[in-house]
Amino acid sequence: MLGIGQLSAETGTKVPTIRYYEDIGLLPEPERTVGNQRRYGQQQVDRLRFIRHCRDMGFPLADVRALLDLSDDPERSCASADTIARHQLQEVERRLASLASLRQELCRMIDQCAGGTVADCRVIESLADHAHCIADRHTTPAPTEQHVEPTRRDPA
Amino acid sequence: MLGIGQLSAETGTKVPTIRYYEDIGLLPEPERTVGNQRRYGQQQVDRLRFIRHCRDMGFPLADVRALLDLSDDPERSCASADTIARHQLQEVERRLASLASLRQELCRMIDQCAGGTVADCRVIESLADHAHCIADRHTTPAPTEQHVEPTRRDPA
DNA sequence: CCTTGAACCTCTAGTTACTGGAGATCCCAT
DNA sequence: ATGGGATCTCCAGTAACTAGAGGTTCAAGG
Incomplete structure (x- = not known):
């Protein structure tokens, strides 16, 4: 489990940006420690990387959202x-x-x-x-x- | 003297945008009618066109401001x-x-x-x-x- | 065990360059 | 005189973050 700082380093995403993605619902709310700090697992890391790669490709967040929805459901047509x-x-x-x-x-x-x-x-x-x-x-x-x-x- | 709507049509600038440029000091405050409506002269038309052309060229407003300052003072070095x-x-x-x-x-x-x-x-x-x-x-x-x-x- | 300092928390507000709407007022033609 | 379009001001919202204030929590060193 990673703290938000590690996730940030891992994905090249600034910490406030991660929290922002959570706010707008692109990242699900992560588990917390007893002291209320965020802990992330591999799934979240992958998801955030996906988002970042999309953004690097110039997709607006609305598109990223759509693409995430799609990738969440592998049965659907691509x-x-x-x-x-x-x-x-x-x-x-x-x-x-x-x-x-x-x-x-x-x-x-x-x-x-x-x-x-x-x-x-x-x-x-x-x-x-x-x-x-x-x-x-x-x-x-x-x-x-x-x-x-x-x-x-x-x-x- | 043109009303704001005419200026808008003349320069292809939306009316709220013109007011916005005035707010941020890119356009000087124009004369007003007794009823408080804006009236613009040729100078203003030219200035707004200058701004628009700069924007079309992709200059950020800060640069536009600098360029306007320069063009206001033709003696300075270019x-x-x-x-x-x-x-x-x-x-x-x-x-x-x-x-x-x-x-x-x-x-x-x-x-x-x-x-x-x-x-x-x-x-x-x-x-x-x-x-x-x-x-x-x-x-x-x-x-x-x-x-x-x-x-x-x-x-x- | 306790302290210190970095990392973390929430919340608010700012950025760029506009755009849109509400509700009130004005101007012009009939 | 009146009707309707143009205009007024002010406030809020857009995208995609970023930054700061002021307060906790975690982990390492003494």
């Missing part, structure tokens, strides 16, 4: 798991595309900056230059997108 | 604008790289799923399979990274 994963892949590809074009614009911006004062700085100027994005904006009613992936830690 | 932009570019490239590898893993996961029940689903299995990420985790103390870009709306 079709939904597949669907969730495919959806996530699409999401990732969408983001890749948008980041790529963003990169381009940033590069262009930076390349054009010759130094000097703000008055003739291309970076500022091209940020102030908006014609195209306004046009885009008005031609596309834009189904507002919300979800963002947290890149929660930096394994660099 | 070096800091350049620095901010370069930093943002790095950030974007970091994210691109991480998304690309994520994409790979998702693809691999999905390709291996042959259907059937959860018991032999590769998606679930490979999410449960954690050996490598744990290893990674322990070799890199990881300066926890925080900031996340919100991709605030979807011009797709």
Whole structure:
């Protein structure tokens, strides 16, 4: 049986995060010592690792929850798991595309900056230059997108 | 002079967002009608467009604030604008790289799923399979990274 | 056996960048 | 004068944690 600190070290999850997962019902309430401290068994360790791996893959917690439900019931068809994963892949590809074009614009911006004062700085100027994005904006009613992936830690 | 709704339409910014920018001091308090309603002039329109464009480029609001300060004072050197932009570019490239590898893993996961029940689903299995990420985790103390870009709306 | 200090407990509040709703008020056209 | 849409303020909620205060508990050393 591990204490919360050990579980934290074992899975690379911060202690408050573990308690947070418990709060929102992703992790079941663990056993406690007489002194009210949490003790975790192997099952919990595995479950938390599953969660973390999902998060590393960019799945939002709602998806993680769905995937956990699925994995809790091995008899069910895995079709939904597949669907969730495919959806996530699409999401990732969408983001890749948008980041790529963003990169381009940033590069262009930076390349054009010759130094000097703000008055003739291309970076500022091209940020102030908006014609195209306004046009885009008005031609596309834009189904507002919300979800963002947290890149929660930096394994660099 | 525009009302807040017109400004909203003009810049593709939701009305509450405009008020929010005012609250946090990105937009100055506008004039008001006798009836206490906001009226905006061209300057404000430009400023809001600048902000939106920055946001579209993925700059966090703190950076937007810095860029606005710079553009308010055209005599200053544009070096800091350049620095901010370069930093943002790095950030974007970091994210691109991480998304690309994520994409790979998702693809691999999905390709291996042959259907059937959860018991032999590769998606679930490979999410449960954690050996490598744990290893990674322990070799890199990881300066926890925080900031996340919100991709605030979807011009797709 | 007792003490000390690290690890643990709960609870609250803060982060980023908005978004949504309630309930009241205003503006403009008919 | 009136009706309805736009606007006002304020409060709360979103995702996914993170941080701090102030108080216990555990394990090792003396």
